[in-house]
Amino acid sequence: MAKKITLKVSAIKQGTVIDHIPSGQAFKIVKILNLENGKEFIMIGMNFGSKKYGRKDIVKIENRELKSGEADAISLIAPIATLNIIRNFKVVKKTKVEVPKLIKRIIRCSNPNCITRHEDVQTKFHVISTKPLTIKCHYCERITPLEEITFL
Amino acid sequence: MKLKDIISINDLNKKDVLFILDIAEKIEAKRIKPNLGGQVLATLFYEPSTRTRFSFETAMKRLGGEVISMADIKSTSAAKGESLRDTIKVIGKYADIIVIRHPLEGSARLAAESTDKPVINAGDGANQHPTQTLLDLYAIRNSQNTLDKLKVALCGDLKYGRTVHSLAYALSFFDCELFFISPQSLTMPKYILEDLKNKKIKFQELKIEDSNNIMGKLDILYATRIQKERFPDLAEYEKVKDAYVITPKLLKKAKRNLRILHPLPRVKEITTDVDSTPYAFYFEQVGFGIPIRQALLSILLDKIK
Numbered sequence A: 001m002a003k004k005i006t007l008k009v010s011a012i013k014q015g016t017v018i019d020h021i022p023s024g025q026a027f028k029i030v031k032i033l034n035l036e037n038g039k040e041f042i043m044i045g046m047n048f049g050s051k052k053y054g055r056k057d058i059v060k061i062e063n064r065e066l067k068s069g070e071a072d073a074i075s076l077i078a079p080i081a082t083l084n085i086i087r088n089f090k091v092v093k094k095t096k097v098e099v100p101k102l103i104k105r106i107i108r109c110s111n112p113n114c115i116t117r118h119e120d121v122q123t124k125f126h127v128i129s130t131k132p133l134t135i136k137c138h139y140c141e142r143i144t145p146l147e148e149i150t151f152l
Numbered sequence B: 001m002k003l004k005d006i007i008s009i010n011d012l013n014k015k016d017v018l019f020i021l022d023i024a025e026k027i028e029a030k031r032i033k034p035n036l037g038g039q040v041l042a043t044l045f046y047e048p049s050t051r052t053r054f055s056f057e058t059a060m061k062r063l064g065g066e067v068i069s070m071a072d073i074k075s076t077s078a079a080k081g082e083s084l085r086d087t088i089k090v091i092g093k094y095a096d097i098i099v100i101r102h103p104l105e106g107s108a109r110l111a112a113e114s115t116d117k118p119v120i121n122a123g124d125g126a127n128q129h130p131t132q133t134l135l136d137l138y139a140i141r142n143s144q145n146t147l148d149k150l151k152v153a154l155c156g157d158l159k160y161g162r163t164v165h166s167l168a169y170a171l172s173f174f175d176c177e178l179f180f181i182s183p184q185s186l187t188m189p190k191y192i193l194e195d196l197k198n199k200k201i202k203f204q205e206l207k208i209e210d211s212n213n214i215m216g217k218l219d220i221l222y223a224t225r226i227q228k229e230r231f232p233d234l235a236e237y238e239k240v241k242d243a244y245v246i247t248p249k250l251l252k253k254a255k256r257n258l259r260i261l262h263p264l265p266r267v268k269e270i271t272t273d274v275d276s277t278p279y280a281f282y283f284e285q286v287g288f289g290i291p292i293r294q295a296l297l298s299i300l301l302d303k304i305k
């Protein structure tokens, strides 16, 4: 079983495979990374079986290698995701995502009275604790737990 | 000291706070007189707060500076749909320093990011009002001759009251013991209590009916108004609006050095017969707004040698 998955994962020649995404979150990941507006060919795999974690999703990005740190924002919804860099059908590098200190652009402030909800301002949040994940709006200073985060 | 703006008390550390208080003290004692001649302050009040605006404008003028003021914001650029960012960019070309009050939270931070000129937050919605917190600290130090290890009770609306949130944070620099007195529905938010716990600050939450037991220990009793406009549910407001009233009777067990503070305006939280007791300090407190704002204007305009 595990071997089969490796095969499927390696099925692009060059690029990045994001593995271990919680089931059902693949589309959100694509959105967070703003991949739908990019030039790269994207493949989304959903509901793969994973021995360790039950079902999982996979996102493959052809011909683009995500740099470490570039995808850290997805840790908010896929905390155990791994980035596999593929060259010539082989995984040459495997990294885990980490919760970033600063999250730009992707989250909407939960405070309706926040300036970012009224003016065209790029949102910015400081991660003030990772366990449990809690963020603070750079502008209105509202503190929000993970469960209440909404993505733009 | 490289403070560019005063946006949030959370941006300041203990050293910054003490530096500001010391400068204010020197200005008040006339040991220094920074010269702000030729400097222009712009006060932009997107919601009315005449008292706060007067306080800034007085501070600027007493140090020789000039003031331009957006008095009626409704008829000006904001009403024409100009963004806050653009307005601040433009005003930053005219003025040397900007004071802003705005009903939206985070607006002062955005303003500061929109100009190279220093910006002072005079209240951004329910978020921050850092000059109030600094003058509160100044009043506490002035009345007790120290800020360290005092026993301070904060009472009233601890849930929505930004003043008490900021003050609790600032007092944690000085290892004060805190007592939080409020109706059950208006207790301190959890994240503030967590923060105090992490800093190993001693605190206690009390119901209003139990607050009598600690009166004999207190150095400072900080009362706040329960603000109708912060309540999502008016029925909730009606239930608690008169929950806590400070009277001379309540102060029977008070220590001699106890001082009562209040950010004003008061409604019914403190009866007027308390005003003539030695404990009343709220009118002195409001006066300290001038030296504190003089200090901030001078520091941000780089006029402190």
Ligand SMILES: [Zn+2]
Residues within 6 Å of the ligand: A109, A110, A111, A114, A115, A116, A137, A138, A139, A140, A141, A142, B106
């Ligand atoms: Zn916000």
